Structures are given as structure tokens and as C-alpha cells.
Amino acid sequence: MVRRTGRRPGNPDTRDAILAAARAAFAEKGYDGASIRAIATGAGVDPALVHHYFGTKDKLFLAAMNAPIDPGDIIPEVLAGDPDGLGERLVTMFLTVWDSPAGKAGVGLLRSAVSSEWTARLFRDFVVTQVLRRVMGAVPMKPEEAPLRVSLVASQFAGLALVRYVxxxxxxxxxxxxxxxxxxxxxxxxYIFGELPAPGPGADAG
Structure with a gap:
């Protein structure tokens, strides 16, 4: 008799319960605010079981999003070249993914994000934490400028996806x-390396 190796498939009901709790937690608290412990509590399981099924928080988030790709698999290649060509390599990566079969899932997520604030929160966190934060973390920049630079890059890609694919x-x-x-x-x-305009008078006025 041949003994099977590797992780057991586990109970699909448990896995589904974890995913449902994860989607609710990520949508309510965002990626950074949702903890594995809180997700486990919501699913009625031990935190160790969440790690058993999904490994890391990143992997759980990607599974909860039904993400067609893992950005962590392709971003290192984008970052490996000359910084002067980073913008073009990012656009090339973006278009390559969205023009592939995986892009159909992306279009579905984007359509849902436009009409649902719940999905929009998940989609927004996916773009920022799984794509842009990985890129910006490898690019030297002033910490106080990083949020605006990330938002500007996100606006470019979101607009391109909406106009070209939706x-x-x-x-x-x-x-x-x-x-x-x-x-x-x-x-x-x-957006990544250029000078940012100084805030105008009264920019901080409430």
C-alpha cells in the first residue's frame, strides 16, 4: 500500500468558514487591521488551523480575494532591473497579467469593486498591500512621500484597467x-521618482 505524503486536504467546511471570516475581517478592518487570531475567532477555530490551511496572512488574503495571481511571484522580476526603467516594467507587468486569462478574474473583481464598497475595500487593500507596497518597499523614498506616491501609481493603474478592460x-x-x-x-x-508639488496654501485646512 502506498502511503500518501503531504498535508491532508482537511475539512472543506472548516476552510470555507475561515475564508468567510477572513473576507469579513479584511473588509471591515482592512488588511493591516485584521489579525489571524481575530479571523480564527470569527471562524470558531484555533489560529493554528488557519496557518495549517493557508500558511501566511498574505496567502489567506489572496485566497479570500480569489486572486488570480500571487504578486509576490512576479514582482521580484520587475524590481530586478535598472531603476530608470521601473515605470515601464510595472506597466508591462500590469498589462501582461490583465491581457492573460487571469485578467478575466481581475475584470470581475474591478466590476464588483465599482458597485460594492465591501468589495472595493478588499480590492483596494489587494492593490496597495500586495502590489504597490511590495514595489515601494524596495524603492528608496522619503517615508512621508510614500503614501501619496503609492496612491498616484494606484490611480494610474486603476484608471487604465477601468478604461481598457471594463x-x-x-x-x-x-x-x-x-x-x-x-x-x-x-x-x-x-510618480515614483519625480518631484512632488509642494502643498498649496490652506492645504491642511479642515
């Missing part, structure tokens, strides 16, 4: 990938 405005919707990389890459590069 609304499908021509000619952008069918433009060759290299055309968009050449057009959008320098803007993303400027």
Missing part, C-alpha cells in the same frame, strides 16, 4: 501593449 474605450482598449507601455510608463516613473 469600459473598453477605443482606441485605448485595443492599443498594442508596447504603445501603452511607452505612453504610461514615464508617468508611473515620475
Amino acid at each position: 469600459i473598453k474605450v477605443e482606441p485605448l482598449a485595443s492599443a498594442p501593449r508596447e504603445v501603452l507601455v511607452a505612453a504610461v510608463g514615464p508617468t508611473v516613473q515620475r
Whole structure:
């Protein structure tokens, strides 16, 4: 008799309960505010069982999102080249993923995020914590500037995804990938490395 190796598949009801608790916790508290312990409590299981099924908090978040890819698998390659070409490589990565079969799941998530604040919170955290934070963490920048730079890059990619893949405005919707990389890459590069405008008078007024 051949003995099976590896982790047991486990009880699907338990796994589903953990995922449901994770989605609720991430949507309510955000990625940073939701803890494995709180998610385990919501699912009625021991925290060790959450780690057994999903490993890390990142992996649990990706599973809760039904994410078509793990950004951690592809971002290191983007970061490996010359910093002067980082903007173009980010746009190339973005378009490559969204033009692939995995992009269909991304379109579904984006459509849902537009109409549901619950999904929007999850999608927003996915973009910031799993993609942009990984990139920005490897790029030297002033800590006080990082949130704005991350938001600017996110706005560029969100707009590109919405116009090209959801609304499908021509000619952008069918433009060759290299055309968009050449057009959008320098803007993303400027958001990451360029000078930021100083706040105007009264910018902090409530």
C-alpha cells in the first residue's frame, strides 16, 4: 500500500468558514487591521488551523480575494532591473497579467469593486498591500512621500484597467501593449521618482 505524503486536504467546511471570516475581517478592518487570531475567532477555530490551511496572512488574503495571481511571484522580476526603467516594467507587468486569462478574474473583481464598497475595500487593500507596497518597499523614498506616491501609481493603474478592460474605450482598449507601455510608463516613473508639488496654501485646512 502506498502511503500518501503531504498535508491532508482537511475539512472543506472548516476552510470555507475561515475564508468567510477572513473576507469579513479584511473588509471591515482592512488588511493591516485584521489579525489571524481575530479571523480564527470569527471562524470558531484555533489560529493554528488557519496557518495549517493557508500558511501566511498574505496567502489567506489572496485566497479570500480569489486572486488570480500571487504578486509576490512576479514582482521580484520587475524590481530586478535598472531603476530608470521601473515605470515601464510595472506597466508591462500590469498589462501582461490583465491581457492573460487571469485578467478575466481581475475584470470581475474591478466590476464588483465599482458597485460594492465591501468589495472595493478588499480590492483596494489587494492593490496597495500586495502590489504597490511590495514595489515601494524596495524603492528608496522619503517615508512621508510614500503614501501619496503609492496612491498616484494606484490611480494610474486603476484608471487604465477601468478604461481598457471594463469600459473598453477605443482606441485605448485595443492599443498594442508596447504603445501603452511607452505612453504610461514615464508617468508611473515620475510618480515614483519625480518631484512632488509642494502643498498649496490652506492645504491642511479642515
